[in-house]
Amino acid sequence: IVEEEIDKEEIDKEEIDKEEIDKERFTKDQIKNLLEVPSNQIYGDYSLPCFYFTKIFKMAPKLIAEVIKEKIKMMDTEGILKNLEVVNGFLNLYLNKENHIKKLLFEGRKEDFGCGKAGLAQTVCIDYSSPNIAKNFHVGHLRTTLIGNSLYHIYKKLGYQVIRINHLGDWGTQFGKLIVAYQKWSNKEAVEEKGIEELLRIYIKFSKESEQNLELEEEARSWFVKMEQGEKEALTIWKWFKEISMIEFERIYDLLGVSFDYYTGESFYMDKVPDLVRELMEKHLLSESEGAKIVDLNQFDMPPCMIIKKDGSSIYHSRDLAAVLYRKKQYQFDKCIYVTGQEQKLHFEQVFKVIELMGYEWSQNLIHVPYGLVRLQGVKLSSRTGNIVYAEDILTEAIKRALELIHQKNPNLDQPKEVARKIGIGAIIFHDLFHQRMKDVDFSWEDVLSFEGTTGPYVQYTYARAKSILKKAENKPKIDEVDVSLLSDVTTYSLLKIISEYKESIYEAANRFEPSVIARYTILLSTAFNKFYHECNILNADENLRDARLIVVDLTQEITKDAMGLLGIECPEEM
Ligand code: ARG
Known part of the structure; x- marks a missing residue:
């Protein structure tokens, strides 16, 4: 007001x-x-x-x-x-507490918490995860995958039509290098048996060898040019590398419960680059520099945006430009969001600027959503130096630990493996999304796999607790029939206030592209609920009081499950 x-x-x-x-x-x-x-x-x-x-x-x-x-x-x-x-x-x-409580309760129980109409008739594209094929999926990729997936859920909740795009890094000179490396130092059996491990091994070998032997680089470049020209042998090997990589990626996406509408990677846009070049030329934006074709951005204090390299091949920038033109035509998006590490800030500034210079007003609706670094022992992750943690390793470890805990604490639980998956994966997703997007994260096995304190399992546990109270209560009181004046004690009242703020936090998370707002919200809600649970007798209270309190329990469980869903986390009914 x-x-x-x-x-x-x-x-x-x-x-x-x-x-x-x-x-x-x-x-x-x-x-x-x-x-x-x-x-x-x-x-x-x-x-x-x-x-x-x-x-x-x-x-x-x-x-x-x-x-x-x-x-x-x-x-x-x-x-x-x-x-x-x-x-x-x-x-x-x-x-006026009574009226205020009524309003708080009303806010909490509105259909879809009152936020399903905001994005009506609007389309958002989210480009996220987008790993490079032939390289392992490491914890750094988890960030873009999880932030992107959460933004998908958040925008969907607000009524947007959301298109999830995996812009796979499946094109570029590095595949020329891989082909050369494969022919020199590997074979079919090794790649089939070891998958990405093997591809990574020979890629690293290539990098080392090419320091001494410059011809290798030349050879690799010419293989990539062959790929761009559609040469069959080159494309067959490349396709096979891609399939090998996809098997590993799919395994991880399955574990995480993440999916995409399109796997249109960089290779998909390769044949759309010539049209881009033509348009840039017609608009007098293209110039030559040392044999390459560029868009000069000097006047905007940016290095030139390379479009075609001097050997005639496309590049990351030109494929991204072709991609965004294609997306605009195909999906008519109102917003197109890119979730990547902050080190790509300049890349996107250049791409967005070129779109603006091409005369497209909608360049303003292109949004780069960056995030901070993941470090290991204070050092940036790098597959080359081996300073790396693979995503799949933490996921499986977390599930394993969750299962051990279930065996210890609740051996009679139904479907322990399924619950362990939800808890283990929930812990990892929550840990990632609880951090503010731009903050660097120091990876620690201990933190990631902790199930206590501000963690996903703590919230999941709170949900299971609320569900179990409702199960014991049997009857389900109607919200209009309870005496809300019974809910005016400080503890309940604070909980109700948090309940009523759910919608607002969804909006805030969407506006700031910041899933951590939701993660923090679930912790506030859980903490307030647990306080309420300990201080306010629910099942043994007099009938009227019990009914009024059950309404609060019911709202809490509903919102907790929904909010966790926005993070991409499932809540087991029992744990
Ligand atoms: N493949 C890139 C990487 O792993 C990310 C691609 C992001 N999306 C895009 N449209 N450029 O760093």
């Missing part, structure tokens, strides 16, 4: 310099942070210190408080506030 008021005031007061206002604008979150909870209840449930707004309003805090008070009074049609009082520069707000 307050935010809207301030915006209106800004418009009313034309004499205030617009720029100034922008600097002084308060977001809803900031206003929320300004709200104080008075230590003495006689000053209300909340208090808004109005001296923060003096710069905007150019009035004394006390007068500002009066203005806001009148506006809020008018807007409070649901009677959520019992009373408002101005004391010096403070506006003290007294809640």
Whole structure:
């Protein structure tokens, strides 16, 4: 309410310099942070210190408080506030708890939590995971895979049509290198038996050998040119490498419960590059530099965007440009999101700039969503130096540990293997998504495989606890029939407040492309629920109280499951 008021005031007061206002604008979150909870209840449930707004309003805090008070009074049609009082520069707000609880409960039980309409008739493409074939899938790739998958769920919840694209790194000079390496140092049996391991081994060997033997590089380049020209032998080997890689990737995606609508990798756009080149030429954007074709971006303080290399082959940039033109035509997206490590920031800036220069307004709807590094013992991951942890190893280890724990703690559990998968994978996904996207992560086996504290299994456990209470209760009270005034104790009330904030956190996560908002939300909700569970007797309370509390339990389980779903985590019914 307050935010809207301030915006209106800004418009009313034309004499205030617009720029100034922008600097002084308060977001809803900031206003929320300004709200104080008075230590003495006689000053209300909340208090808004109005001296923060003096710069905007150019009035004394006390007068500002009066203005806001009148506006809020008018807007409070649901009677959520019992009373408002101005004391010096403070506006003290007294809640009508019963009405407020009703509203909180109502927010919590709305269909789809009230957020299914936001993205109606809008399409979002999400380009994520996109590993390079012939290389193992390591923990770094987990980040893009999990962030992308969560954004898919979040946008879908908001009613968007979401197209999931795996832009496989399946084209480029490195495949020329691999072909050469394969012919020199490997054979069919070895690749079939060891899969990606073997491809990686010979790739690393190639890198070492080519330092001394420059001819190798030349040979590799010519093999890639052959691939681009559609030469059969080259393509057959390449295709086979791709199949070998896909087997491993699919195994990981299955474990994680991640899927895609399209596996259109870089190779898919190879034959679309000539059209791109033609268009760039027609628009006078292409120039020559040392035999290569480039788009000059000097004037934008960026290195040139390479389109065609001097040997005539396409490159990562040109394939990405062809890809985005194709996607726009094919899917008519409203937003196209790319989830990759932050080291690709410049790459995407260049690609987006070229699209803008081509005259496409929609370049503004291309969004790079970067994330921080994953380090191992403080060092960047690298398959070349062997400083690496493979995704599949942690996934299987986590499942194994979860199963051991189940054997210890709950040996009679139904379907222990299935539950162990949900817990193990849940732990890993949660660990990854709980970190703010841009923060670097220091990989530690201990942290990733921990099941206690701020972890996925803790939230899953809370869900199972709520489910078990409901199972024991048998009857399911109706929300309209319970006496909500029984829920006004501090503990329950705080839990209800968190319940009512679910929708808001979904919006925040979507707007900031930040699944950690949801992960943090589930922890807040679980913690508040567990406090409620320990302090408030549920099943043995008097009938009315018991029914009212069961409603709270029911809402908690529903939201917990839904929120975990947004992260791509399943919740076992029992654990
Ligand atoms: N294959 C790339 C890598 O592993 C990521 C591709 C991201 N998507 C894109 N359209 N460029 O770093």
